[in-house]
Amino acid sequence: MKLITLLLLICTFHTYAQHTRWSVKIDSADIFSSPRFADLNGDGIKDVIVGGGIEDKSVSHGVIALNGLNGEELWSVPSYTQIYTSALFQDIDGDSIPDVFIGGRAACFFAISGATGEIIWKFWEGTSGDSRKAGFLNFFSTQWLDDQNGDGYRDLLVTNGGDYLALPSDRARATARLMILSGLDGSILTSARMPENRESYYAPHIHNNRKKPTIVFGTGGETIDGKLWEVPLKSLLKGTMKKAKIITSDSLKGFIINSVMTDLNDDGKLDFISASMNATIKAIDGCKRETLWEQKFPGYECYVTPSLGQFVGDDTPDVFTIIAKGSFPQYSAFKLIVIDGKTGKLSWQEDSGFNQFSPGICVDLDGDNIDEIIYVENTLQNPETYEITNKLKVINLITKERYYLGTERAGLSMASSPGFVDLEGNGTPELIVASSSLNMGQGGKYSIIECIELKNAVKSSTWPGYLGPFENGILD
Numbered sequence: 001m002k003l004i005t006l007l008l009l010i011c012t013f014h015t016y017a018q019h020t021r022w023s024v025k026i027d028s029a030d031i032f033s034s035p036r037f038a039d040l041n042g043d044g045i046k047d048v049i050v051g052g053g054i055e056d057k058s059v060s061h062g063v064i065a066l067n068g069l070n071g072e073e074l075w076s077v078p079s080y081t082q083i084y085t086s087a088l089f090q091d092i093d094g095d096s097i098p099d100v101f102i103g104g105r106a107a108c109f110f111a112i113s114g115a116t117g118e119i120i121w122k123f124w125e126g127t128s129g130d131s132r133k134a135g136f137l138n139f140f141s142t143q144w145l146d147d148q149n150g151d152g153y154r155d156l157l158v159t160n161g162g163d164y165l166a167l168p169s170d171r172a173r174a175t176a177r178l179m180i181l182s183g184l185d186g187s188i189l190t191s192a193r194m195p196e197n198r199e200s201y202y203a204p205h206i207h208n209n210r211k212k213p214t215i216v217f218g219t220g221g222e223t224i225d226g227k228l229w230e231v232p233l234k235s236l237l238k239g240t241m242k243k244a245k246i247i248t249s250d251s252l253k254g255f256i257i258n259s260v261m262t263d264l265n266d267d268g269k270l271d272f273i274s275a276s277m278n279a280t281i282k283a284i285d286g287c288k289r290e291t292l293w294e295q296k297f298p299g300y301e302c303y304v305t306p307s308l309g310q311f312v313g314d315d316t317p318d319v320f321t322i323i324a325k326g327s328f329p330q331y332s333a334f335k336l337i338v339i340d341g342k343t344g345k346l347s348w349q350e351d352s353g354f355n356q357f358s359p360g361i362c363v364d365l366d367g368d369n370i371d372e373i374i375y376v377e378n379t380l381q382n383p384e385t386y387e388i389t390n391k392l393k394v395i396n397l398i399t400k401e402r403y404y405l406g407t408e409r410a411g412l413s414m415a416s417s418p419g420f421v422d423l424e425g426n427g428t429p430e431l432i433v434a435s436s437s438l439n440m441g442q443g444g445k446y447s448i449i450e451c452i453e454l455k456n457a458v459k460s461s462t463w464p465g466y467l468g469p470f471e472n473g474i475l476d
Contacts, residue, residue: 017455018405021430022071024449029061030054031434031447032084034359034466035419037068038098040114045069046423048432050416051083051102052447056128063087063102063112064449068423068430071451075117081105081128084415085141085203086466090154092184093120101156101183103139107131109158111186121186137174138162141203141258143472145213148180148237149189156181159217161200173224176200178217178236190237194219195229195244201256205473206233209269209286216247220254220277222301222328228255228274248284248291253277257305258467262317262475264292264341270474273341275302279323281339293344297323300335308341308475309362309371309462311397316342317462317475320373322356331355336373338397348397354380354388359417362463365454370398371462374405374420376413376433388412390435392452406452411437417466420458427457 033051040047048066053059062079066072082105089098095115103109106128111120123139124131131137137160144154161176175197180189194200194217202218213233220226231244256277261270264283271292272284279300283292300323308317319339324331334356338348360375377393380386390412392405413435422429431454436447467473 018452019455020406021451021453023407023451024066024071024073026052026061026064026447026449028054028059028445029064029447030082030414030436030445031449032082032415033102033434034086034417035432035434035449036087036089036465036471037419037421037423037432038089038100038114040065040074040097041067042097043069044424046421047074048449048451049087049100049102050434050449051085051087051104053079053082053104054445055082055105057081063100063110065100065114065117066449068451071449077110077112077117077119079104079108081108083108085139086471088142088144088156088471089114090144090183092153101142103142105138107136107139107160109139109181109186111183123181123186132165135174136160137176138201140201141467143203143205144183145180145206145233149182151182151184153183155183155189157204157206157215159200159202159204161194162221163199171224173199173221176219178204178215178231178241180236190239192236192239192241195241198226199224199254201254203258205258207261207270207286207474216259216272218255218259220250221256222253222277224254225249225251226254226276228259228272247272247289248274248282250276250278250280253301257303258473260306260308260468260473260475261286262308262341264316270476273306273308273319275304275306275321277301277303277328281306281319281321281337283341283344295339295344295346297337300325301328301331303357305359305467305473307360307362307463308468309373310364310369311338311362311371311373312340312347313370313398314342318347320360320362322360322375324356336375338373353377355412355414357415358413359466361418361420361465362461363420363458364460364462365394365456365458366396367459368398369460370396371460372396374418374431376416376418376435378412386438388438392418392431392433405431406433406450409435409448409450411435411448419466420461420464423451429454429458429461
């Protein structure tokens with residue numbers, strides 16, 4: 001890895017001043033993980049942590065930590081496959097520095113010393129082939145649970161599933177597991193097979209609508225029908241799914257991407273906003289389980305976790321996501337959509353980009369109480385050579401203003417959400433964006449992580465990164 005450059009030229013788009021603080025090139029890695037932030041070197045500045053790697057290939061940069069001040073590498077951890085979840089943090093080695101919890105394919109999950117990059121524990125010590133034989137498949141984005149085993153540390157709510165060797169036409173799929181791992185040592189505290197012995201790619205999350213912790217999870221796949229479920233945490237701790245109940249279902253395709261939750265009907269309870277692979281976006285009352293509204297997009301699929309923001313001018317959060325025209329794995333076009341959270345009406349849609357699978361963020365950059373949509377726009381420059389570039393795009397639906405931030409980068413954003421963060425806590429925040437090259441030709445595979453420094457103060461960020469302000473899909 002090398003530091004490309006420290007750009008000092010200030011670029012102004014419309015009236016918004018910004019410049020690229022640093023840009024880093026990382027060799028031999030694709031990035032599907034979204035950036036997360038913690039001070040790892042004790043300098044009072046948050047650092048940038050992201051997962052990388054290539055499926056079924058050993059790389060030196062499976063997990064990367066970069067100095068938030070200048071982009072220099074603090075440490076990197078090798079991996080035998082792709083690390084695509086987004087980091088969580090908890091100090092478990094007693095040095096008062098947050099440690100990093102992150103995972104991905106083929107039973108690969110680490111707890112890493114935030115200070116040194118040394119591995120504290122691995123979920124699986126053997127090979128990826130051996131893990132598959134033992135029934136452990138992929139990990140998906142994880143959530144913290146309060147301490148479940150009384151050792152004083154938070155524990156990890158995870159799904160393990162998704163057979164990476166299964167073909168789209170395969171109907172028989174490996175059964176996934178809902179699990180809780182010890183945050184302290186990675187051991188399995190409890191494990192339960194998915195209802196109906198189904199596969200799952202869905203990252204579980206938790207709510208307390210009925211004053212008792214309840215876990216939300218999904219089943220099904222790109223070509224397999226599925227359901228959105230919930231089960232009491234108490235039941236999972238007993239290793240059973242007998243009390244699991246269906247929230248909603250789809251007879252054609254599954255629930256792969258995270259649902260998000262916020263109060264849409266002003267009853268003081270969190271409601272579900274789910275997006276099935278079949279491109280049905282549905283809002284469901286968090287207590288009564290009644291459908292509040294629904295939007296269907298025939299001929300499209302949805303691979304992008306919804307983001308919540310203030311786009312139409314009322315007090316109810318609205319929904320932004322991206323849908324793809326076609327069927328897995330072939331798509332011909334991509335459409336940005338915004339749904340009015342209160343009414344369920346389609347407020348705005350626009351075709352945009354190429355291979356648009358990265359979630360957007362929602363930040364009020366100009367102080368008008370309306371969030372700008374910020375996402376990485378991929379552009380196919382040359383269909384013959386498959387040359388792709390990407391830039392960070394900003395859209396305000398009320399003012400109709402749109403512009404770009406940062407530089408144009410080679411390659412594309414694969415599934416990595418930008419991150420909005422005030423690294424130094426000085427009131428002028430930054431945007432962190434990751435993108436990856438495609439080909440393995442001259443120069444080899446690489447990724448670029450860029451830090452864009454905003455020169456204006458920003459008072460409001462409704463949805464600053466992947467899974468929102470609390471990194472759990474909830475806007476409360």
